[in-house]
Amino acid sequence: MDLAQVPLFRELAAEDLKALVAEAQVRRLSKGELLFLEGESVRGLFVVRKGLIKVYKLDPEGRKQVVLHTEGPGRVLAEVALFLERPTYPASAEAMEESEVWAIPKDRFFQLVEARPPLARALLRYLARRQGQLLHLLDRLVFHEVRERLAEFLLERLEAEGQGFRLPTNPDLAALLGTVPEAVSRNLGELYRRGLIRLSGRQVEVPDPEALRALIR
Incomplete structure (x- = not known):
């Protein structure tokens, strides 16, 4: 850049x-x-x-x-x-x-x-x-659930960096989202099981951004 x-x-x-x-x-x-x-x-x-x-x-x-x-x-x-x-x-x-x-x-x-x-x-x-x-x-932070905040964060990083962007550590991500590392881990796991994200270590791909965006109210 x-x-x-x-x-x-x-x-x-x-x-x-x-x-x-x-x-x-x-x-x-x-x-x-x-x-x-x-x-x-x-x-x-x-x-x-x-x-x-x-x-x-x-x-x-x-x-x-x-x-x-x-x-x-x-x-x-x-x-x-x-x-x-x-x-x-x-x-x-x-x-x-x-x-x-x-x-x-x-x-x-x-x-x-x-x-x-x-x-x-x-x-x-x-x-x-x-x-x-x-x-x-x-x-x-005030009105959205952790899952929604996480989905929005992932979409922001996708837009800024493209597919295969790197996630912060769970403690850092928890601090950013106003929650605890356990909630981050649980929600990342849910998104992964539902096929909304792909994970390779800390690298993330979002196969269908619109499906992920649908989680955000």
Whole structure:
């Protein structure tokens, strides 16, 4: 994937995109490596180039993780934190597998936004979409059953990565779906027995996406 394929930048003119590419640096992360830690000063904007990054918070005792969302190729991280009055990361981000991100330094990104109005407009549109997605996530956690939330997660990953995408571990997936690992295991098993998914280790295929989508109310 290159920056021209990232939804945030897809509509930029070639000149604006070239200026952005000149500032982006590729950072490689091993599985389990931190991208940033909650409370650290914001260094810049990150775009996932390869792999999967989870964004999470710890409970007050610093033990239990609450996964807020996961981001795959083409998705942006820390875009809201850039504009906070006190620019520190409100959550932590960690690679769930070997990953690569583009890192765009904060000061340079602000200069580009101020100098290139199309980039500013694209950023506003992206932030509006993200707000809608977060409201949808809240609705899903409050009103949907675990099976429905799992089906929706699988369809989202299928759309983002195609067939044969890799699942997070059951504890990570449970934290993301607001449930427990046992419920994740039970529901994955049910979907597998019904032929709605195929599993090979942690690799997943969805033979009939519409049949899986029918589970979601």
